[in-house]
Amino acid sequence: MTRLVRCVPVLALLLAGCDALLYGPEPAADPETVIDLMWREVDLHYAAFAEKGVDWDAVHAMYRPRVGPHTTEGELRATAIAMLSELRDGHVSLSTPQGVWAWDGWWADRPENYDPGVVRDYIEGGLTGTPGGRITYGRLVGGFGYLHIRDFTGAGWAGDIDRALSSLADVPGLVLDVRGNGGGTDKLMNPIAGRFADRKRHFETVYFRAGPAHDDFHEGIEHFIEPMGARRFTGPTMLLTNRRVFSAGEAFVSALSVLPHVTVVGDTTGGGAGNPINRELPNGWSFRVPRSKSLTASGLNYEGVGLPPDVPVQIDEADVAAGRDSILERAMALLGG
C-alpha cells in the first residue's frame, strides 16, 4: 500500500500537467489554421445560410486554396474578407490590426433618404438634445412633435426619452424618426419602444441555431412590446425609416409596426435580423457573425431584405437639390399638417 500512496503525488502532477490530454491542442496561429477555424466557426454559428442561398462548403472550396503556409497577413485578411463577403450580411465583420472590416452592401448602393441638416429647417425653435446626444426633439412647423433616436448603443440612457416625451406631451401627433439608426442592444430598444405601446403585443419570434446542421434551430422565442416608463405617447405616430436602419433599429421598427397608431413612412430598412456573437481567432483577429434569425408577427423573415414601410417614399435628387425632406413632408401630411 505504501507504493500506492507514493503514486498519489505523481498522479497529482500528471493531473496538473495534462492540459493537452484534457483540451486537445490549442489552435495554432498559422494562416491555414486561422482560415480553417474561421470557416468552421461560421459554419457552426451562422443562422442565415438558407436565406442567403450560400453554399458554405463551396465557399471553402473556392477560397481555401488561396491560403498556404507562406500567405502574408495582408493576403490572409483579403481572403477572409472575400469569404465573409459571400454571406452578404451587415452583421458580419472582421477585426484585425489593419482595422475593422464590415460588409456594407446592405446600404452602400441605396439612397441616403436622410439629412439631419435639412430636418432642422422643419423645426420651430431648433432641436433639443438629451445629454448623451442620442435623442433629439422639437416641434415641427404646424405643431406636431419631432423625435429622432440616433441608435441604441451604450447603456442606461433609455429614461432620457422621458424628457423628450414630457416636452412633447401636448402635441396632436408625432414624427418618430429612426433614419440612420444602425442598432445597438435590445436592452435599450425594448424600454424605448415601450414608451409608444398601448398594450402588450407580440411583434417578433427569434430562432437561434441549435446544432451544427445549418437548418437546426431551437424553438422560437417570442418577443413582445409592452407599455413601459413613466411617460408614454400613444397618439398618431409616423415612424420614419431608411436603408440605414439596421439590427436593433429594425427590431424597433418591427415592434412599433404592430401598434395601430403607428404608420411607417420612408424606405425599406437594412435587413439585419440576426443576433451576432464575436469569436476570436488564434492570430489575434476576431470576427462577428449572427447566430439567429427573426420572423415578424406577420411571418416576414427580413434578413437580407429589410422591413418595407407602410408608405414608401424616396427623397429624389430634385428634393435633395431643393433641400426638401419629402419623407418628413409626407409624414406631416399624413398627420394632417
Add this chain to the structure above:
Amino acid sequence: MDRPPPPRRTHARAVLGTTALAVLLGCPTHLTAQSAVGSRWAADAVLARTVQSDELASPLRYRGLGPGVALGYERVRTNSRSGLQLLYMRPSLASDISRGLTFVEAGHRLRMSVPHLREVHERQRLTLLLGGQLAGDAYYRRHDYAPFSEHYLDAFLLLQAMAAVEWRLGPDVRIEQRLALPLAGVAWRGAYTGLKYGPSARFELPHRLQGLTHSVGVSRSVGSGVALRATHEVGMLRHPDPWRLAVLTQWLSVGLEWRRGSVAAVPGVTEAGR
C-alpha cells in the same frame, strides 16, 4: 460535431449499479456500533488557477487566477468520516491573445461535496479509507466582448468513488490525501447558443462526464482544538455537449481548523478513537 445518441437503458442500469457500489463502499456496515469521536470545522482562503476550454464561448483556451473561500465540516467516528465541504471561486479569465483586450470572462463557481469514507486499513501512522462522495459543481460565466456579453451556466452532480490516506506525523501534524473518481453523474448544460434557452439535464457515465479531484492537505495543531491547515487541490471536469467544456482548476487554500470532541486533543483521528 455529430450529436451523441440518447442514453440507452444499459446506461441507466450502469448508473444504478455504480450507485449501489458507491453506497456499499461508503457506508459502514455496523452503524450502531460506531460512536461519535468528534468533529472538525474549517474555513480557508483560496487562490485558484483555472485553465479552461469552453467551445461555446471561444475556440481558444482561457486561463486566469481567482480568489475563493472554502468552508468545511467533518464528522469523525472511530472508523469513518463524513462531512460537507463548500468551495466558492471567482475566476477571472482571458485567452493569451485577448488578455488586456476586449475578450474576457469572469465567473462564479460553487462546488459542494458530501463525502463519506470508511477505514479499510491501518498500519502504524497511516490509515487508508475508501468511500464515495456526492459532488455538485455549478459554474456561471459572463463572457464579455465589448460592448456585448454572453452568459453561460452549467451545473454537474457527480457520484464519485473516493480513496483517502491519512498520515500522522507526530502528535501535532496530520497529512491527508484524497482522490475522487467519477462513477456517474447528471449534467445540466446550456443550449447550443447558451442561456438563450434553459439548461437541460441528462444522466452521464464517466466516458462522457469526467470529473475527478485530488487533494493533499496538511494540518498542524497550534493550540487546544485549533489547527492551521494548507491544502493543494486539483480538479478536472470535462463534458462534450452541446459544446466541449473542459476545466482544469488548481487551488491552494490556507485556513484554520477547529476541532471538537476527542479529535481536538490528538490530531490523529484513529489514534483518538482507539
